[in-house]
Every structure is written in C-alpha cells, then in structure tokens.
Amino acid sequence: MDLGTSIDIVLLAFLLICAVAIVFIRDLFSVVMVAGAYSLLSAMFFVNLDAVDVAFTEAAVGAGISTVLMLGGLMLTSRREKKPKGRQPIFPLLVVLSTGAALVYATFDMPDFGDPNSPANSYVGIDYIEATEKQIDVPNIVTAVLASYRGYDTLGETVVVFTAGLGVMVLLGIGFAGGAPASRKEEDDA
Amino acid sequence: MSQHHLILRIISKILIPPILLYAFYVQFHGDFGPGGGFQAGVIFAVGIILYALVFGLEGAQKVAPPSVVQVFMAFGVLLYAGVGVATLLLGGNFLSYDVLHPDLAHHSGQHYGILAVELGVGITVASVMISLFYSFAGRNAEIDDEDW
Structure with a gap:
C-alpha cells in the first residue's frame, strides 16, 4: 500500500469519527467545532486527491466561514440540543440505512481513481487540457475552465450567491449594529 | 469593548492585515495557482468578520458599513455581467x-476578461459573506464575556 492510500484511509477514518461524533454530541457549540474539523479533514482529503482548488474552497468556506456563521446562528438559539422524547423511531433509521446501502452499491460501478477511460477524463475534459494553452494561456486550467470556458455557469453561480445573500437579508434583517432588540447585556448590568 | 481578551485582540491585530493581503494575493493570482474569486472573497470577508468578533460589530460596521456592503453585493454581479455586455x-x-x-497572439483579452470576472466574483462573495454575518450578528447584543 503506498503512502497516498494510507493517508486516505487515516483521513477517512477521522471523517467517520467526526460524523458519528456530530450525531451523538448534544452540546451545539461542540457540534459546530467538530463540523469545522470535518471540513478541514475533507480539505486535506482533497489535497491528497490533487484537487487543490476544491480543497482551498472547502477550507475557506467549510471550515472558515461556515463555522463562524453557525456560531452566529447558535447565538440566536439554545446551546444544547434537546433529547428526543419517547422511544427512538425505527423508520428513519431504515430509510438512512437503505439509502446508504444503495449509495455504496452504486460506487461499485464507478471508474477507478485516475482511470484515463472514465467519462470525466474523456470527451470535453481532454479538450480543455489540450486547448487551454492555445486558447487561453493561463497556467491554472481550473481557472480557465471556470472563468472562460464555463463563464456562463460562473455568472450563474455568482447570481446564486447574490440571491442567497438577499434571501438571508430579507429573512433576518440588514443587521445594523445597535438596531438589535435589547437583551442579555442590560440584564447583566442591572 | 472592555479591556478583556488582551491576547485575542493583539493576535487579531497582527493577523488581520496578512489575511486581507492574502485575500488579494489569492484573488489576483488565481490564473497561476489555486484560488480565485470565490476563495479570495471568503478570505477577505473572514478578515472583516474576525475584526467584528473581537472588536465588536459597531467597529466593523464603521470600516464596512452595511449600506456600502449591499451596494458591492450587486456591483460584483454587475461587473461580471458588464464584461459580457462589453464583449x-x-x-x-x-x-x-x-x-x-487586440493582442490575440498572447491571449491578452482572455487574461483581462478572466481578471475582471474573477474580481466581480470576489467582490460579490466577500460582500455577501460580510452581509450574512451582519444579519446574524446584528440580532444580538454584544457577545458576553462568559460566552467566549
């Protein structure tokens, strides 16, 4: 077994531990922190797959800003998850297990990692790799695909980000400091 | 804000300028290495949000007023689409x-175009992230000392 595979196994094992921990921990602050660790581990996993652009995004968005926004959301709610009342429902567990089994079954049909004949590595992927140097001439092919070949898609994504921001502002307000309802602070001073 | 968290405040003061500088590096170096507008926008927003977390929301909103941030949210999209209209x-x-x-031999048009649209992406992502944080944080009073 080569080094890359061993690192993959260790990282995936840690990912599994984090995922199980998130399910069982009731303290929401800890859940947010473990979710951040989960994202960082995913980023390391992506680096090991040589997908540095994806890893960079995962580290910045998943581990960085999501954690901060989740903490911001946590300030608006309670710090602990309530224990479910009554007996544990069986049906959701069955749904989750069968979905998981179907997904694992689907992976048997997936091409091997780095398989030159896989759909992702044939057709248009090859074209981009060959044409980027002649048509765009930037060293990072990911940027060439994202900003030039797939410029429409990226414009759409930017509009999605903009729309998401608008949606949150409509729901939660614009967020001027001092415009907040007076709360704990005054009780503490009294 | 009170005089607590001295270490946090000093470390943040040291860290925030390199974070913002690194955001610009990622933004304008996206053609050559990993990164681009999305990542740079998030990193820039993290710099502002870190400031807001440590020094209070009001201080951060003096640096990046919500009204200005909202304008930049739309400006990034307009810059991106504007490049399309220009072409x-x-x-x-x-x-x-x-x-x-006109310099087709060196693909200069492609380079300028990519630079401009990535800048549009970066501006929109950074402003949306800052604005999201404002929306969440603006609903609370200051973070209490025992909540850290």
Missing part, C-alpha cells in the same frame, strides 16, 4: 473575452 458591444459573443484586447 457583446465589441462585436464578440457574450463573455468571449478575446475581443477585449
């Missing part, structure tokens, strides 16, 4: 950057 007016297809610059 249309110059006689090309929407977002076909080659018409932006």
Whole structure:
C-alpha cells in the first residue's frame, strides 16, 4: 500500500469519527467545532486527491466561514440540543440505512481513481487540457475552465450567491449594529 | 469593548492585515495557482468578520458599513455581467473575452476578461459573506464575556 492510500484511509477514518461524533454530541457549540474539523479533514482529503482548488474552497468556506456563521446562528438559539422524547423511531433509521446501502452499491460501478477511460477524463475534459494553452494561456486550467470556458455557469453561480445573500437579508434583517432588540447585556448590568 | 481578551485582540491585530493581503494575493493570482474569486472573497470577508468578533460589530460596521456592503453585493454581479455586455458591444459573443484586447497572439483579452470576472466574483462573495454575518450578528447584543 503506498503512502497516498494510507493517508486516505487515516483521513477517512477521522471523517467517520467526526460524523458519528456530530450525531451523538448534544452540546451545539461542540457540534459546530467538530463540523469545522470535518471540513478541514475533507480539505486535506482533497489535497491528497490533487484537487487543490476544491480543497482551498472547502477550507475557506467549510471550515472558515461556515463555522463562524453557525456560531452566529447558535447565538440566536439554545446551546444544547434537546433529547428526543419517547422511544427512538425505527423508520428513519431504515430509510438512512437503505439509502446508504444503495449509495455504496452504486460506487461499485464507478471508474477507478485516475482511470484515463472514465467519462470525466474523456470527451470535453481532454479538450480543455489540450486547448487551454492555445486558447487561453493561463497556467491554472481550473481557472480557465471556470472563468472562460464555463463563464456562463460562473455568472450563474455568482447570481446564486447574490440571491442567497438577499434571501438571508430579507429573512433576518440588514443587521445594523445597535438596531438589535435589547437583551442579555442590560440584564447583566442591572 | 472592555479591556478583556488582551491576547485575542493583539493576535487579531497582527493577523488581520496578512489575511486581507492574502485575500488579494489569492484573488489576483488565481490564473497561476489555486484560488480565485470565490476563495479570495471568503478570505477577505473572514478578515472583516474576525475584526467584528473581537472588536465588536459597531467597529466593523464603521470600516464596512452595511449600506456600502449591499451596494458591492450587486456591483460584483454587475461587473461580471458588464464584461459580457462589453464583449457583446465589441462585436464578440457574450463573455468571449478575446475581443477585449487586440493582442490575440498572447491571449491578452482572455487574461483581462478572466481578471475582471474573477474580481466581480470576489467582490460579490466577500460582500455577501460580510452581509450574512451582519444579519446574524446584528440580532444580538454584544457577545458576553462568559460566552467566549
């Protein structure tokens, strides 16, 4: 077994531990922190797959800003998850297990990692790799695909980000400091 | 804010300038290495949000007022789409950057186009992230000492 595979196994094992921990921990602050660790581990996993652009995004968005926004959301709610009342429902567990089994079954049909004949590595992927140097001439092919070949898609994504921001502002307000309802602070001073 | 968390405040003061500088590096170096507008926008927003977390929301909103941030949210999208309109007016297809610059041998048009649209992405992502944080944080009073 080569080094890359061993690192993959260790990282995936840690990912599994984090995922199980998130399910069982009731303290929401800890859940947010473990979710951040989960994202960082995913980023390391992506680096090991040589997908540095994806890893960079995962580290910045998943581990960085999501954690901060989740903490911001946590300030608006309670710090602990309530224990479910009554007996544990069986049906959701069955749904989750069968979905998981179907997904694992689907992976048997997936091409091997780095398989030159896989759909992702044939057709248009090859074209981009060959044409980027002649048509765009930037060293990072990911940027060439994202900003030039797939410029429409990226414009759409930017509009999605903009729309998401608008949606949150409509729901939660614009967020001027001092415009907040007076709360704990005054009780503490009294 | 009170005089607590001295270490946090000093470390943040040291860290925030490199974070913002690194955001610009990622933004304008996206053609050559990993990164680009999305990542740079998030990193820039993290710099502002870190400031807001440590020094209070009001201080951060003096640096980046919500009204200005909202304008930049739309400006990024407009910059991106505007590049497309510019290529249309110059006689090309929407977002076909080659018409932006006559030096076809060095693909300068492509380089300028990618730079401009990535900047648009970066501006929108950074402003949306800052604005999201404002929306969440603006609903609370200051973070209490025992909540850290």
